[in-house]
Amino acid sequence: MQITEKRFKERKPKYAGLPPKFLQTKMVAAGQLPWQMPLHAIATDEHGKVRIWDTVNKEHILKNEFQPIGGPIKDIAWSPDSKRIAICGEGKEKFAHCFLADTGSSVGELMGISKVANSIDYRPTRPFRIVAGGDDTTTTFYEGPPFKFKISLTDHTRFVNCVRFSPDGERFVTVSADGKGFIYDGKTAELISELGGGGSNAHSGGIYGCCWSPDGSQLITCSGDKSVKLWDMGQNSVVSEFKMGTAIEDQQLSCLWQGDYILSVSLNGFINYLDKSNPATPIRIVKGHNQPISSMAVTEDKSTIYTADNSGRINILSNCDVISCKHDVICGKGHSNKVSGMGVQGGNLVTCSMDDSVRYTSVPGNDFGPDAITMDSQPQGVGVGKDGLAVAACTNEVVVFRNGRKVFSLPIDYQATAAGVHPNQATVVVGGEKDKKHALHVYNLANDTLVDFKVVSLKAGVKAFAFSPDGRYLSCAQTSRHILTLDTSASYEEVQGTDAWMQNAVITCLAWNPSSTHLASGSLDTNIVIWSLAKPYDRFQLKSAHPMNQIVGVEWLTDNKLISVGMDNAIRQWDITY
Amino acid sequence: MASGVSVADEVVTVWQDLKIRHKYKYVIYHIAGGQVRNQALDDVNLEDKNNEYDTEYQKQRHQGFVDVLKGDDANTCRYAVYDFSILDQKEGDTAARKTNKILFIVWCPDTATIKDKMLYASSKDAVKKALGSGITEVQATDLSELSFDYFWEKAQSK
Secondary structure, three states, X not given: OOOOEOOEEOOOOOOOOOOOOOOEEEEEOOOOOOOOOOOEEEEEOOOOOEEEEEOOOOOOOEEXXXXXXXXOEEEEEEOOOOOEEEEXXXXXXXXXXXXXXXXXXXXXOOOOOOOOEEEEEEOOOOOOEEEEEEOOOOEEEEEOOOEXXXXXXXXXXXXXXXXXXXXXXXXXXXXXXXOOEEEEEOOOOOEEEEOOOOOOOOOOOOEEEEEEOOOOOEEEEEEXXXXXXXXXXXXXXXXXXXXXXXXXXXXXXXXXXXXXEEEEEEOOOOEEEEOOOOOOOOXXXXXXXXXXXXXXXXXXXXXXXXXXXXXXXXXXXXXXXXXXXXXXXXXXXXXXXOEEEEEEEOOXXXXXXXXXXXXXXXXXXXXXXXXXXXXXXOXXXXXXXXXXXXXXXXXXXXXXXXXXXXXXXXXXXXXXXXXXXXXXXXXXXXXXXXXOEEEXXXXXXXXXXXXXXXXXXXXXXXXXXXXXXXXXXXXXXXXXXXXXXXXXXXXXXXXXXXXXXXXXXXXXXXXXXXXXXXXXXXXXXXXXXXXXXXXXXXXXXXXXXXXXXXXXXXXXXXXXXEEEXXXXXXXEEEEOOO | OOOOOEEOHHHHHHHHHHHHHOOEEXXXXXXXXXXXXXXXXXXXXXXXXXXXXXXXXXXXXXXXXHHHHHOOOOOOOEEEEXXXXXXXXXXXXXXXXXXXXXXXXXXXXXXXXXXXHHHHHHHHHHHHHHHOOOOEXXXXXXXXXXXXXXXXXXXXXX
């Protein structure tokens, strides 16, 4: 029997916003025995649902769904024969439960826990045992099946964060917020020793997680003291210590030993690939978004993609073939709230955020600029032009910036929704709403001053603008599911025959391809639509481009390469052939 | 837990026997040395089994429980779990159903010291959670709330 497990948690700190969508996912591959069921994956979410999927067949059907404790589930463990599942968490009446994966019927009652249980594990060898640890500072040990309370272990003085059996089931380790770890006999739960011998605490901060090496000879522990330690379980001593930094964000919340790889997750969501032979530097750090992506911008030379999320973090994806790219994060004190609009031109990345500020960040580089430009009202969108020009549409004014300085402000009597700058740098467009009437306001820009040019009344609000790169057309993404295309050379008259329903919900983003022939749009309906002005009704749909998630940005890299970002935190690249 | 009182292992072990095997009629807990411990327990005997749904017999049995629970002076706090047998008859039922309800009794007599009452009230949650789901709580502060009829009423399904 072979078991591979992916124990992987991206736990959020207790004080940070929403819980992650999937607390964790574990997979068990149990093959080779003829009676065994096919591979199954299980996942749990904050509502306490346990879902079991088939992973072998082409269609990953949902086999079963249970809600065993009626509250968030914190940890989950399969029995080695893939028949039973043990879970623990924050239930209303119970904190841990063990049930059959097939039917959901209970396999004994896991009682004796009086507060939230953080971690549970199932002994991988016979006789089966279950061990659970939690916020009542005790570790409870069960014998079964059917599982019955055997003993509670009260060696820890603070929350027990993680309990894990060794791969051979001979021992198990518990780690706790008191900075200690204990090693117990896997069959009888007798205390063998303290992790590290007991002279001093295993870590100087609380320990959040531990994981055995596949051969059971070593163990990794990760801690709030910003380090990960590798232990030799024969000698009971530290082999190496991986120091991850000094900032609060460098606390290590979870760790995993999968095959040859040792991974740990930092508080800021970075996933570190640790190197046993060189503890000082990780092999690789994966940096991604932890919150839904809210906007995207691509540099003129199409080499770098910037994406920003609801927490204000901005990621850089350079060397823009998504497959072989390098990624990084803009560091320093940045936006403290959702980034609602961004654009990049020349050496400036201009972002506007719901924290009522606009920032100029010089790129390439990965540091936020020294100061933010505070706005009087919330900026709704930003349009970026050449030579350090940017235009921000705020709730009650339109502001022109030049190289990071506010140079002009035009008070408006409507509520702005989006802004755009014509490629010729002489025209600025702002979408607005007043008394439920929508309009497109066109301004001439000369000497950094805005002058009214024209108001085009619209049937619905504007979410985004896209000028064709040749400057001829302006397309507006509308809340009415339409895309309105205007001819700029004919003083913003509507191009006949283009005003059709393009998508099934609010259109959120638009982009013209570099040769100004095709337009791509993304929408709340999860689809991307591509069409050409020559044949507006002959449209091509990428259905469920970001399954179940709103699309927030589309950009063309070349005429044949489209990039899209969605609320699913994914950046996707599409190859388009006409 | 809020009071720092933890639940001793013996509580959970004996509780398991009561709930699953119906080995005990009742178990009485007290707080001693910062832990909730078993103070007294009563085995289910053959006579109990034969007269499980005989109300008169159960009343006698109940009196025995109350005597042990309240002690000599009836001013000490206690917790108890009690495997209570009743004949449940709801409106519209033709015949009574024989059923058992496990009651969790919080006995805080009015005459107890305020310190004791506070301690037992704040530790109640820890005990109840450790015992898990499927128990009905009964709060009793004087002897009328320990009466057989009162328990009977509480144990009836709603």
